[in-house]
Amino acid sequence: MSIDEVRIITEKYLFPNYQREKIVFKKGKGVYLWDDNGKEYLDLLAGIATSSLGHSHPKLSKAISKQAHTLIHTSNLYYIKEQSVLAKLLSENGFGGKVFFCNSGAESVESALKLVKRYFWEKGEQKRKRIVAMDNSFHGRTTGALSITGQKKYQEGFFTIPDVLFIPFGDKETAEEAITEETLAVFVEPVQGEGGVIFPPSDYLKHLRKLCDDTGTLLVFDEVQVGIGRLGTLYAYQRFDVVPDVITLAKGLGGGVPIGATIAKSEIANTFVPGTHASTFGGNPLATTAGKIVVEELLNGLLEHVMKMEKVTKSLLNKLSKEHADKISEIRGMGLMWAVELKIDAREVVKKCLEKGVLVNAVQSHTIRITPPLIIKQKELKKGIEIINSVLSTF
Numbered sequence: 001m002s003i004d005e006v007r008i009i010t011e012k013y014l015f016p017n018y019q020r021e022k023i024v025f026k027k028g029k030g031v032y033l034w035d036d037n038g039k040e041y042l043d044l045l046a047g048i049a050t051s052s053l054g055h056s057h058p059k060l061s062k063a064i065s066k067q068a069h070t071l072i073h074t075s076n077l078y079y080i081k082e083q084s085v086l087a088k089l090l091s092e093n094g095f096g097g098k099v100f101f102c103n104s105g106a107e108s109v110e111s112a113l114k115l116v117k118r119y120f121w122e123k124g125e126q127k128r129k130r131i132v133a134m135d136n137s138f139h140g141r142t143t144g145a146l147s148i149t150g151q152k153k154y155q156e157g158f159f160t161i162p163d164v165l166f167i168p169f170g171d172k173e174t175a176e177e178a179i180t181e182e183t184l185a186v187f188v189e190p191v192q193g194e195g196g197v198i199f200p201p202s203d204y205l206k207h208l209r210k211l212c213d214d215t216g217t218l219l220v221f222d223e224v225q226v227g228i229g230r231l232g233t234l235y236a237y238q239r240f241d242v243v244p245d246v247i248t249l250a251k252g253l254g255g256g257v258p259i260g261a262t263i264a265k266s267e268i269a270n271t272f273v274p275g276t277h278a279s280t281f282g283g284n285p286l287a288t289t290a291g292k293i294v295v296e297e298l299l300n301g302l303l304e305h306v307m308k309m310e311k312v313t314k315s316l317l318n319k320l321s322k323e324h325a326d327k328i329s330e331i332r333g334m335g336l337m338w339a340v341e342l343k344i345d346a347r348e349v350v351k352k353c354l355e356k357g358v359l360v361n362a363v364q365s366h367t368i369r370i371t372p373p374l375i376i377k378q379k380e381l382k383k384g385i386e387i388i389n390s391v392l393s394t395f
């Protein structure tokens with residue numbers, strides 16, 4: 001099938017909800033992708049911070065292919081060995097607690113929303129009704145997750161749940177007023193991803209922790225984008241030294257295989273007794289095999305590698321920003337999650353990068369996001385940023 005045929009069939013038979021580039025990728029290896037015409041692309045996007053081990057990672061491909069030939073799915077009516085192994089890894093390398101597996105970021109957030117509500121319902125704390133969430137946040141597209149997503153453009157025209165109070169991300173005073181003994185939980189991304197790679201002031205998350213402790217409120221970190229090694233630690237909370245009560249994960253966890261997870265301190269997790277919550281596919285042998293390989297790779301040296309690449313990226317981007325001071329207003333990032341803040345239209349720059357064989361994307365109108373596979377090497381980062389440099393020179 002030619003690209004045009006794929007495009008015509010897609011437009012005829014699929015919902016028109018995605019704005020797509022006219023490219024069909026055929027295969028990938030490491031940080032490289034090739035399209036239908038054989039053109040090579042350096043992937044600095046990783047399918048939106050998802051292909052954490054790059055493409056066709058030998059260990060990941062081998063493990064899931066073996067698992068696919070052995071057993072893909074059985075349902076949670078039975079014990080699942082691979083699921084138990086991954087849950088143990090996630091718990092023991094984090095704050096302990098228990099894991100619920102699902103299939104996406106939105107579903108992990110949805111599960112966390114149900115969990116915090118049910119937890120206080122069970123305790124008889126009926127006066128707790130409110131969720132505190134952040135302006136400019138992103139938590140996913142299902143009704144619950146959408147309801148706590150603080151960007152108008154996503155909510156417009158849809159149902160939302162009541163009792164959500166949005167506060168400015170990073171502002172301590174409003175947080176103090178908002179978090180009370182009537183709050184169920186505070187949902188926060190330690191770093192806002194879709195919002196534009198936005199960092200809060202350095203003591204902000206610690207402050208939220210304290211306000212939650214003082215009022216008995218639960219603190220939920222949405223680590224769907226920043227967890228699982230993206231910031232150089234297995235969990236983002238470890239980088240900020242603030243322990244939440246609940247964590248949501250997805251994107252990078254399966255290295256591209258769909259999987260989500262909600263992790264909660266055991267006392268909270270134990271609220272979900274049989275019948276309260278479920279997911280048919282959740283944690284099936286195939287998906288949890290993928291998750292196990294990703295987490296093992298991270299623990300076996302990849303996290304240290306990300307920390308090294310953070311330094312490399314920082315110095316390369318700082319250099320870029322000096323050379324294009326007229327077009328770049330700020331560079332910010334951590335681990336392998338970076339943003340280049342532009343004074344020009346980011347989408348135009350992204351388009352030209354694509355033509356020159358580098359994948360990045362625009363989050364917000366003036367921000368380019370760089371989230372390469374975590375396995376990316378120094379010379380590949382250098383090559384990618386050199387191409388971005390040559391693209392910026394044309395503006």
Ligand SMILES: *Cc1c(COP(=O)(O)O)cnc(C)c1O
Nearest residue numbers: 104105106138139140193224225
């Ligand atoms: C992407 C994202 C989600 C939603 O994940 P899906 O898998 O698309 O449902 C939720 N929260 C954060 C922080 C995200 O970046």
